[in-house]
Amino acid sequence: MIYNIEYETMPREALEAIQLRRLRATLERACAMVPFYRKRFDAAGIAPADIKCLADLARVPFTTKQDLRDNYPFGMFAVPMDNVVRIHASSGTTGQPTVVGYTARDVSTWAELMARSLTAGGAGRGDIIHNAYGYGLFTGGLGVHYGAERLGASVIPVSGGNTKRQVVIMRDFGPTIITATPSYTLKLAEVARDMGVDMGRLRLKFGIFGAEPWSEKMRGEIQRQLNIIAVDIYGLSEVMGPGVAVECHEAQNGLHVFEDHFIPEVIDPETGAALPPGASGELVFTSLTKEAFPVIRYRTRDITTLNPEPCRCGRTLTRMAKVSGRTDDMLIIRGVNVFPSQIESVLMEMEGVTPHYQLVVDRVDNMDILTVKVEVGDAVFSDQVRRLQELERALSHSIKEYLGVTARVRLVEPRGLARSEGKAVRVIDNRRIS
Numbered sequence: 001m002i003y004n005i006e007y008e009t010m011p012r013e014a015l016e017a018i019q020l021r022r023l024r025a026t027l028e029r030a031c032a033m034v035p036f037y038r039k040r041f042d043a044a045g046i047a048p049a050d051i052k053c054l055a056d057l058a059r060v061p062f063t064t065k066q067d068l069r070d071n072y073p074f075g076m077f078a079v080p081m082d083n084v085v086r087i088h089a090s091s092g093t094t095g096q097p098t099v100v101g102y103t104a105r106d107v108s109t110w111a112e113l114m115a116r117s118l119t120a121g122g123a124g125r126g127d128i129i130h131n132a133y134g135y136g137l138f139t140g141g142l143g144v145h146y147g148a149e150r151l152g153a154s155v156i157p158v159s160g161g162n163t164k165r166q167v168v169i170m171r172d173f174g175p176t177i178i179t180a181t182p183s184y185t186l187k188l189a190e191v192a193r194d195m196g197v198d199m200g201r202l203r204l205k206f207g208i209f210g211a212e213p214w215s216e217k218m219r220g221e222i223q224r225q226l227n228i229i230a231v232d233i234y235g236l237s238e239v240m241g242p243g244v245a246v247e248c249h250e251a252q253n254g255l256h257v258f259e260d261h262f263i264p265e266v267i268d269p270e271t272g273a274a275l276p277p278g279a280s281g282e283l284v285f286t287s288l289t290k291e292a293f294p295v296i297r298y299r300t301r302d303i304t305t306l307n308p309e310p311c312r313c314g315r316t317l318t319r320m321a322k323v324s325g326r327t328d329d330m331l332i333i334r335g336v337n338v339f340p341s342q343i344e345s346v347l348m349e350m351e352g353v354t355p356h357y358q359l360v361v362d363r364v365d366n367m368d369i370l371t372v373k374v375e376v377g378d379a380v381f382s383d384q385v386r387r388l389q390e391l392e393r394a395l396s397h398s399i400k401e402y403l404g405v406t407a408r409v410r411l412v413e414p415r416g417l418a419r420s421e422g423k424a425v426r427v428i429d430n431r432r433i434s
């Protein structure tokens with residue numbers, strides 16, 4: 001066997017014994033090699049040797065994005081630069097980028113986890129993978145690429161952009177798997193339609209989509225347009241890149257966290273207290289095998305729930321629910337909390353409305369004004385003005401009813417909103433600028 005799939009169906013006690021052994025080794029090494037961790041542990045009055053069971057992890061201090069920024073660029077590396085063979089960085093849309101490093105063994109572990117992720121998503125040897133995640137500092141492109149090669153699949157390293165050429169490649173090369181952000185996938189389908197290519201009639205069977213939140217409705221739309229099974233893949237540069245957790249194509253019901261390499265926790269973002277299975281909160285990860293860039297109780301800011309029940313696919317790994325949003329993406333509109341993905345779900349209930357939308361928040365006379373811009377299909381757009389106004393009112397009413405927030409809805413003509421080639425920009429918050 002080329003990869004360690006047996007960890008995925010292990011009895012919990014056996015898995016936890018492995019986790020504890022790896023955790024203790026990680027803590028020892030992090031404190032020995034990274035001054036930041038040593039100081040943190042000293043300040044909290046604990047030593048790695050005090051961690052005797054997995055529950056003791058709760059005594060260890062958190063690590064935040066700010067901590068990584070404070071140690072920019074290489075201060076969190078736990079190996080000499082001689083041993084770092086790869087560097088990636090997060091996009092830095094919310095400030096200074098975070099820089100992460102990998103040893104040769106880290107790259108190999110990542111390839112294995114991505115091979116396991118692609119397997120869970122329906123891929124195997126003999127598949128052709130159209131990999132439209134961006135190649136570069138972003139981890140999506142190279143992460144999928146190495147996993148696909150480890151799996152023995154054929155990978156087309158097409159990256160993001162040059163969409164018309166991508167359509168031609170898909171038509172001519174006949175890929176069976178597509179990997180991309182969900183929003184870029186919809187753009188691909190749209191451009192294909194313009195070119196007279198029906199993506200639903202290509203050889204594609206499965207799609208493995210992630211890097212941004214996407215609702216169940218969006219999944220339905222992608223599955224319908226491409227005539228495939230779509231699974232969700234999750235990851236973040238700080239913890240590794242894609243391949244931290246993935247859905248199985250059998251159940252499509254929660255993302256299996258690769259617990260032989262990462263310990264997930266969900267905490268109350270306000271108090272830091274651990275939350276029980278099923279409770280929604282901020283996801284926290286501790287890496288168990290990373291050499292160059294170990295992370296200890298890293299606060300992801302992503303919101304989810306954990307479910308320890310085994311899945312019907314046979315995996316015993318804890319599942320995380322689809323990420324509903326990030327603590328820092330949550331909009332507070334006149335005191336009501338709302339995530340873009342919740343608005344997406346409401347919009348997509350309505351006939352004729354497309355998954356292309358953007359939320360604009362302004363402050364006028366000290367009042368938060370939320371405007372939801374959403375594209376409608378050609379048929380709707382050519383309707384009478386009165387009908388369009390009715391639709392705007394109906395959408396606004398649904399948003400109020402389901403989410404409790406007042407929003408102005410503005411219908412936009414087909415193709416009226418900018419498309420992204422990677423992660424979609426869903427929110428423009430003008431309150432932050434002023």
Ligand code: DLL
Nearest residue numbers: 090140210211212213233234235236237241242323
């Ligand atoms: O987005 C890694 C990745 C690449 C994941 C390709 C999946 C596929 P970053 O650029 O560091 O890494 O961004 C990480 O993206 O904290 C989440 O907020 C968000 N994110 C990633 N996957 C999902 C997902 C990559 N499946 C940040 N659902 C994370 C929702 C996701 N949000």
